[in-house]
Amino acid sequence: MSRDLTSPSPERFGMTSFADLLPARDPILGEDPGSFRDFHRGMMQSLTPFTPYECVVAENLVAIEWELLQHRRMRDANFRRVIHTSVSDAVLAREEARHEAALDEAWDKFIAEGGDEDAWKAPFEFDKAAALKMAEGLAARTVSQDPDLQAEAYAEVVALGLHPVELMSAAYLAWPAPASKHDDKIQSLERRRREVKRDYDALQKARPVDVKAIEAEVVEAEVVEAEVVEAEVVEAEVVGG
Structure with a gap:
């Protein structure tokens, strides 16, 4: 390898930075605000491109890695949505059962006190809005970043007669078509990443500078x-x- 220790400077190519080679990337709704900027900075510091072409290939590699992350996020979002629905439905079913049991108890008491069947009126109605709020709350806690809240939610899920692993299995079996497309894209991107990384490694080995x-x-x-x-x-x- 050459011992020429003069590293390429962007000014030699009429640029203030090699990043000027590519247009600025606009954010996409669904990405965490500012996350790509931090990801890009860290990846480019790791790859350390030294020439304009290395910079272009490095940007390509960063884009592939980022797209991989986003497809995994979208796939997992589909997965969580299926589980979320299962948990919510179970909570609603439990609350409806409790409501029916309370009505039966009220009916038995009404009859025991000599009430006329024709005069019976339900003393209360099912509060579906409250039940939905409870269902959404539990479903949200199952994916909480707080391990204590998540553990409590898991215990509540088990108390509903559900098992977290079985829920995951059912969600996988009910895998929606869009999620399968994400899986296919992930595999394609992983192959592409290996190819681009090989190209980049070859470029680095051929550098005219040490x-x-x-x-x-x-x-x-x-x-x-x-x-x-x-x-x-x-x-x-x-x-x-």
Whole structure:
């Protein structure tokens, strides 16, 4: 490998940054705000492209990785939606059963007290809105980031006569068509990622500069600069004293 330690500069190509090669990426609704910017920064720091073409290939690799993450998120969102519906339906069924049991108890009491069947009026109605709120609350807690809340929700789910693993299994068997498309896309992107990464690794190996040597020289220069500054400070203190 060449020992030419002159690293390419964007100015040599009429740019202030190699990032100028590509248009700015607009965010997409559904992504966590600012997440792509942070992801992109971290990935580019890891890949450390040194030439315009390396930058283009690195951007391609970052885009593939990001798309993979988003497809996994969308697939998992479908998965959670199926489980969410199962939990909500179970809570509604339980609350309706409780309502019916309470009505039966009220009826028995009414008759026991000599009430006329024709005069019977239900003393209360089923509060479906409250039941739905309860159902949504439990379903939301099952995916809480708080492990304690999630554990409590799991216990409530089991008390409903459901089993979390069986719910996952049922959700998988009821896998909607859109989720399958995400799975297919994930497999395709993973293959593409391997191909692009091979290309990028080959580009790095063919670099006309020794990047590690450059980094070592930069570190050495920083150390020397720090020592010079420290010496100047000491000298100033001596003169001042």
